[in-house]
Amino acid sequence: MPWLQLIINGSHQSAEAIEDALLNSGASSVTFEDNADQPILEPALGETPLWQQTRVTGLFDAEVSTEQVILQLAAQLGDHLPDYRWAPLEDRDWEREWMQHYQPIRCGNRLWICPSWLAPPEPSSINLLLDPGLAFGTGTHPTTFLCLQWLDGIELTGKTVTDYGCGSGILAIAALLLGADSANCIDIDHQALLATTDNAQRNGLAPEKVLTYLPEQAPQIATDLVIANILAGPLVALAPTLSALTLPGGTLCLSGIIESQAGEVMSAYAPWFDFRPPVSREQWVRLTAIKR
Template identity: 60%
Template sequence: MPWLEIHINTNREDAPLIEDQLMEVGALSVTLQDNADQPIFEPALGETPLWSETRVTGLFEAEVDTSTIDSQLQLPTKANFKWHIVEDKDWEREWMQHYNPIQCGDNFWICPSWIAPPNPEAVNLLLDPGLAFGTGTHPTTFLCLQWLATQALTDKDIIDYGCGSGILGIGAILLGAKQVLGVDIDPQALLATQDNAQRNAIAAERFPVVFPDKCSNSPVDVMVANILAGPLVELAPTLTPLVKPGGKLCLSGILATQAEAVQAAYAPFFDFDPVAKKEEWVRLTATKHA
């Protein structure tokens, strides 16, 4: 069954009002999008920023009377709109068609679980991310995987803080780590991590997953945390004691402009390597003082 969408071009001030009107006239969902290529990477705590030019999209059933909707909406003078037919698709399969294997090291690949690995002899991480963050396509995840592929992880204990899909922890185990503890605030992430670990034939006891309040206090050899700059700064007092003296720290989810602030939060206890950058994102790695 097809659907109908109304696209309304407006500004940040009027977007919330238009959103409310669309819900009142029966929209099944409302989406706010950037309409002028103006990225917002990380809002400040408690903020919900919008773009100076915002597109508000309302989704309706195909049988809706568009002329009635038009008459009910009281749009600002500068707002303009247009109706579109949306083809009904299997959106999960549509997304799957565009997710291909990713090489993160000389002998290390991330492979969608529904595609045969390009190199069966390599270390192949089979992934179905589900609703959790972490496919390897985002620069922050790729930078962490690339770093893990260069480390001596054999028999190491690791914490994957903010584990998402479990991609970093699973990669570490496949590269030789003894055990990884996955930590996340999102129940969906913990489920996705467990599913992906099982898909890669990793026993549950090698990759247990917990909420932050259940995280072990025992220091580990390697800490990886691919979150965002703000939470990483706030978590510095929590993460620092969880790394053994001489242990490794890998932080990502950080914009290049935020690198100094994150480094400053950990610098009293860690010696940092040169910053690794991909597009506008960076990865910070460091060794804890002995």
């Protein structure tokens, strides 16, 4: 299906009003992008920042009346309609386009993450075959890689695991392939739970090894290892929950945290855990701790 993009040069003050106007004018979706090379790695806790110069793009059916859209926007935004331009969006097979750029990733001495549509480069290694679908977690992001690298370097034989915010199931499945006994996988997104189940089956894991739950349905069973690769804000809020899910003497692994947020996250868990030194990759950190 062909599409048209309406690209508007806004600011952090005007971006939300432009978004509302685009949606009210029939846009199928709206995206915000940095318009001046001002990276935001991760918002501070409790904040939802935008760039000082924000490019707002609305996606429209190619058959839309562009003149009518602009009239509607002008009526909603008054005389302050920012600079804009229309641009066609090529109709492409975006899933296949993405697949061409996703290659196997080595995560330590034993573990490889391999797209399910490619042959593993080292068949004798531990190869996790992954089809992430709509769920987060491919191993390419620094936070996921940090967790996978850590799992590859610890003894997991016979351990029980909780993967909180499991996404594609990549961390739980990696732990099981590396020797863990079972995993409880928890996520707020039904799609993530489906992706986790599919990926577990793809890797030959028995159904009873990988159990999936929405948070409100998850059993309050403590495990030897708890992994949560989410974001700093939710991790702080979840500190009592994740502590209760960790056995005394068990290990906690947290990621999805930028370096400046590590101290605040560690403070939230300090009543229960003793932390090891943080490990960083591209300004993201992994935190590991032992429960007292």
